[in-house]
Amino acid sequence: MLSRNLRLSILFVAVLALLAACQPAPTASPTPQVFVTVVKEREVVEVTPTPGPVEGTILVDGSSTVAPITIAIAEEFQKLHPEVRVPVGISGTGGGFKKFCLGETDISNASRPIKKSEIEACAQNNLEYIELPVAFDGLAVMVNPANDFVTCLTVEELKKIWEPDAEGKVTSWAQVRAGFPDRPLSLYGPGVDSGTFDYFTEAIVGKAKASRGDFLASEDDNVLVQGIAGDPNALGYFGLAYYEENRDKLKLVAIDAGDGNCVLPTPETVANGTYNPLSRPLFIYVNRARTDQKDEIGLFLKFYLENAKKIVPDVGYIPLTDEIYSLALQRYEKRVVGSVFKGEAQIGATLEDLLKAEQ
Amino acid sequence: MKGYEVRFEPDLPRRQAVGRIWQGVALLAILMGIAVLLTLLVRVFLDGLPYLRPQLFTEFPSRFPDKAGLRSALQGSIWLMVLTALLSFPLGVGAGIYLEEFAPKNAITRFIEINIANLAGVPSIIYGLLGLGLFVRGLGLGRSLLAGVLTMTLVILPVIIVSTRESLRAVPASIREAALALGASRWEMVRDHVLVYSMGGILTGMILALSRAIGETAPLITIGALTYIAFDPRGPLDIFTVLPIQIFNWVSMPQEAFHRLAAAGIVILLAVLLSMNALAIWLRNRLQKRW
Numbered sequence: 001m002l003s004r005n006l007r008l009s010i011l012f013v014a015v016l017a018l019l020a021a022c023q024p025a026p027t028a029s030p031t032p033q034v035f036v037t038v039v040k041e042r043e044v045v046e047v048t049p050t051p052g053p054v055e056g057t058i059l060v061d062g063s064s065t066v067a068p069i070t071i072a073i074a075e076e077f078q079k080l081h082p083e084v085r086v087p088v089g090i091s092g093t094g095g096g097f098k099k100f101c102l103g104e105t106d107i108s109n110a111s112r113p114i115k116k117s118e119i120e121a122c123a124q125n126n127l128e129y130i131e132l133p134v135a136f137d138g139l140a141v142m143v144n145p146a147n148d149f150v151t152c153l154t155v156e157e158l159k160k161i162w163e164p165d166a167e168g169k170v171t172s173w174a175q176v177r178a179g180f181p182d183r184p185l186s187l188y189g190p191g192v193d194s195g196t197f198d199y200f201t202e203a204i205v206g207k208a209k210a211s212r213g214d215f216l217a218s219e220d221d222n223v224l225v226q227g228i229a230g231d232p233n234a235l236g237y238f239g240l241a242y243y244e245e246n247r248d249k250l251k252l253v254a255i256d257a258g259d260g261n262c263v264l265p266t267p268e269t270v271a272n273g274t275y276n277p278l279s280r281p282l283f284i285y286v287n288r289a290r291t292d293q294k295d296e297i298g299l300f301l302k303f304y305l306e307n308a309k310k311i312v313p314d315v316g317y318i319p320l321t322d323e324i325y326s327l328a329l330q331r332y333e334k335r336v337v338g339s340v341f342k343g344e345a346q347i348g349a350t351l352e353d354l355l356k357a358e359q
Numbered sequence: 360m361k362g363y364e365v366r367f368e369p370d371l372p373r374r375q376a377v378g379r380i381w382q383g384v385a386l387l388a389i390l391m392g393i394a395v396l397l398t399l400l401v402r403v404f405l406d407g408l409p410y411l412r413p414q415l416f417t418e419f420p421s422r423f424p425d426k427a428g429l430r431s432a433l434q435g436s437i438w439l440m441v442l443t444a445l446l447s448f449p450l451g452v453g454a455g456i457y458l459e460e461f462a463p464k465n466a467i468t469r470f471i472e473i474n475i476a477n478l479a480g481v482p483s484i485i486y487g488l489l490g491l492g493l494f495v496r497g498l499g500l501g502r503s504l505l506a507g508v509l510t511m512t513l514v515i516l517p518v519i520i521v522s523t524r525e526s527l528r529a530v531p532a533s534i535r536e537a538a539l540a541l542g543a544s545r546w547e548m549v550r551d552h553v554l555v556y557s558m559g560g561i562l563t564g565m566i567l568a569l570s571r572a573i574g575e576t577a578p579l580i581t582i583g584a585l586t587y588i589a590f591d592p593r594g595p596l597d598i599f600t601v602l603p604i605q606i607f608n609w610v611s612m613p614q615e616a617f618h619r620l621a622a623a624g625i626v627i628l629l630a631v632l633l634s635m636n637a638l639a640i641w642l643r644n645r646l647q648k649r650w
Contacts, residue, residue, distance in 0.1 A: 057598070059502075061585075064611070071587045072422040078589055087598050088587035089502075090608070091580075099583070104501075220611050222618075245613040315422055316613060 055083035056296045062089075062096025062109030063195055065239060066282045068315040069135055070109055073304045076311060080303070084296045093195040094118075100285060101127055106297055108285040111137070111195035116343035128288040128337040132301070132328045134308055136318040138240040138265035139200055139278040141253040146232040149173070149180055152254040152262035155277065158204045161185070161235065167212035173233070187215035188227045188236030194219060200237055203277040225249060237278075240265055241316025267318045282317070288337050298332075305329045400629075407622030415623055419589040420605065424616035429624055431588040432605035435504070436631070438592055439601055440573050442508040443515070447568070451516050452561055455523025460549050479517035486514045487581030495582050502583035504592060504599040510578050515568035522564025526557035559646035566639035570632050576603040602628045 060070055067090050074086035091099065093110045100108035101122040114122075114131070122129060141158065143150050150173075157176050160166065173180040190196045192209065197217075202208040218224055221242040228234040229249035243250055243265075254262035257276045269275035284304070291297040305325045312319040320328075410424075418428030458475075462468045490510030500506040530553045538548035554561075579601060586608050588600045602624060609621035 059598070061583075067586065068422065068612075071420075074587065075421055075589060085590045087585040087589075087600075089583060089585040091583075104583075221613065222611065242613040245615065 055081075056294055057085045057087065058107065058294070058297055058300055059105045060086060060088045060107040060109060060284075061091055061099055061105045062107075062284075063093040063111040063282070064090045065093075065111040065137060065195060066109035066134070066284065068241075069282070069308070069312055069317060070107075070284065070304075072311045072315050073307060074300075076307060077300055077303045081296070081299065084300065086300060092193060094193070097121070097285075100129070100287065101125055103127060103287065103290075106287050106290045106294070110283045110285060112199055112280070113283065113341035114285060114339050114343065119339065119343050129339075130286045130288055130291070130332055130335060130337055131339045131341075132284050132286065132305065132332060133281045133320060133324065134284055134304065134328075135282045135312045135320060136270050137280055137282055138270040138275055138318065139196060139203075139237055139280070140240045140243040140265055141235070141237045141255060141278070142228055142243060142250045143236075143253055144228055144230075144232045144234045145249070145251045147234075147251060150235075150251075150253055152256055154256040155204060155258055158255075159206075161187070162189075162201070162211055163205045164210050164212055167214050170212075184233050185235065186231050186233045187212075188224045188231075188234055189215050189217055190221070190224070190238055191217045191219040196237075196239060199280050200278070239316075240270070240318075244316055267313070270318045271321075281320075286332070288335060291335075301332055302329065305332070403622045403625050403629075406619050407624070407626045410620050410623035411626060415627070420587055420608075424614065424620050427609075427617075427620055429602065429605050429627070431590065431592070432600050432602045432624075433627070434592055435584075435588070435599040436573050436602045438504055438595070438599065439507055439511060440569055442504070442595060443511045443572050444565070444569055446508060447512045447515055447519055448565060450512065451519030451565070451568075452523050454516070455520045455527065455561075456549060456554070458520070459524045459527040460553065461545065475517050475520050479521055482577075483514050483575050484577040484581060486510055487578030489513065490578060490582045500596070502585065502598050503596045505595040506582050507579050507584060507599060507601075508595070510582055511572045511575065514575065514578060515572050518568040518571070519565055522568070523557075523561050526560030526564065527553055529560060530556045559643040562646065563639045563643045566635050566642070570635050573601070573631065573635075574603060574628070576601075576607060579604065602631075 060074070067088055070086075071088050074088060078084065078086060088109075089096075089105075093112060096105070096108040096110065097114060097118040098121070099105050101118060101124075103125060108129075114129075141153065153176075161170055161176060170176070171185055172182050173185050174182040176185070189200070189211070192211075197211070198208045201211045205211065216224075216227055218227075221238045224236050224238050225242055225246045228236045229246070235253075243252060252264055254264045255275065255278055256262045261274075263269050263275050265275045265278065270279040273279065286297065286301060291301070305328050308325060309319045309322060319325075414426070415428045416433060417430055418426060419430050420432075421427040454475075458468065458472060462471075487510060490506060490513065494500045494506040494509045495502060498506075500509075534552050534556065535548055538552045539545075543551070584604055585598055585600050586604055588598065592599050606621050606624040606628065609617040609624065612618070
């Protein structure tokens with residue numbers, strides 16, 4: 001009897017102790033996402049070349065498209081600066097901006113420029129941000145390898161296929177172009193919450209999120225790969241990185257922007273803007289006030305822009321030129337706030353456009 | 360009494376044949392379930408086999424599949440499981456004991472009981488949204504492990520309460536009456552007799568609820584658990600990630616090697632789950648009292 005009592009009370013005490021241990025420390029800052037931990041012994045020993053402490057946590061969230069780049073950079077950065085922790089979340093470009101504009105994150109990954117509504121949300125919280133381009137991405141349009149009649153499609157034809165009015169009407173390949181066989185047209189594309197969907201509809205149909213609804217949609221690009229690979233009548237689109245890993249299962253379609261030139265997406269054609277209009281720049285947005293408070297953010301961004309050229313191709317994206325990276329770094333060092341896109345969607349922004357915008 | 364005739368027709372061969380057919384159908388049903396499960400397990404295991412090696416436990420996630428591991432995710436899952444257990448056990452079992460043994464049977468109690476039963480069926484993402492509003496933003500806990508633990512506790516509390524009450528109810532009334540007859544107070548009766556007899560069932564329910572908790576992703580994504588973490592968590596107020604999130608991230612990568620890595624992660628998660636279930640069975644057999 002006694003031992004049972006004892007056991008129960010030990011359990012009770014253990015739970016109490018745990019609850020006490022879980023209490024937020026009285027020194028917790030009003031922005032609890034930021035955990036700056038000072039490691040005492042290192043403070044004494046370390047003589048760092050850069051001024052200020054190089055420790056702390058840089059919280060990144062946002063686009064799942066940009067995440068692999070930021071994660072790869074963070075991985076290398078943390079090898080050099082083990083005391084700086086760079087966790088990365090994936091809540092989508094829109095979800096990322098929601099948290100960013102509330103000041104919950106330091107850096108936001110974005111697969112499109114910040115939108116008007118998001119600019120306003122940030123402004124409401126008096127939150128200033130610095131916009132930095134980090135890479136290029138191409139959207140690939142693909143068919144099944146068994147499809148021998150499609151090698152090139154014009155933007156006009158893609159619009160005919162994907163516009164909202166096509167729903168239930170354009171159902172055969174013969175309706176896309178005279179001469180195509182009368183075979184059913186089955187469509188695959190990213191889900192409506194993805195930045196890729198926003199960009200494709202904007203570039204092809206002319207209005208973000210304007211699309212027919214009767215296509216197989218998935219947030220997981222691997223599902224789209226499987227779908228197109230298994231359906232001889234398929235047509236679909238997603239990021240170039242997923243095509244590169246599945247070259248044997250898919251057939252890439254060249255895009256004719258209307259000038260009669262059929263262009264396949266390659267690192268060169270995406271980078272020099274000839275693969276038009278389906279190449280897009282990717283961005284990170286930095287909380288300006290936070291970067292003034294935390295030296296490690298500056299250190300991280302400098303590392304990001306100086307090493308992106310080397311690391312970006314590793315994860316399947318196309319790097320910008322040295323010139324643009326150094327212009328972006330200048331933009332950061334001068335703390336140029338706001339978006340060069342002013343909340344307007346920009347289709348087919350080439351490196352040249354970006355360069356001009358930076359200057 | 361009206362007079363009516365009950366005619367017994369001993370058509371034995373037909374009835375036995377129907378019985379055999381039914382037996383066959385039932386066997387087929389269970390075989391199908393097992394076949395699907397086995398195919399899945401074997402495929403996942405074969406896919407993950409090359410990556411089931413020590414680095415999986417010692418390395419952080421990486422963009423190179425050969426260097427990648429799930430150290431941070433595994434630690435996050437263990438932290439989450441232990442803290443959730445410590446928090447949900449006293450709350451859930453306490454609530455169960457109160458409702459079953461002490462609460463007056465009135466309208467308020469009935470209202471609470473109905474709500475708990477309903478809460479057990481609420482999709483976990485709803486708890487995630489609640490956690491986001493209440494713990495992450497309301498209490499200002501941020502995207503911390505503690506916010507995740509509190510949210511998970513909410514997810515599994517109804518299950519624990521319901522299973523605790525079932526176990527308490529299984530204790531025969533004669534045990535209670537005997538204790539009371541010998542002069543035990545109500546609490547003494549519960550503590551020294553009812554609880555002892557029902558502990559096996561309570562712990563089983565607890566462990567099954569925890570198994571659910573470590574497999575959940577949706578509520579944790581909602582409260583802002585991160586995807587890429589390359590450091591060891593420092594405590595309950597630190598940011599975190601868990602196994603299902605890491606697996607999900609690997610599955611959605613373009614490279615085939617990451618899909619295999621995800622399969623290895625699934626094997627680990629399954630191993631954790633199965634050993635927890637085994638523990639539940641062992642505890643039940645050990646603690647079960649017969650009367």
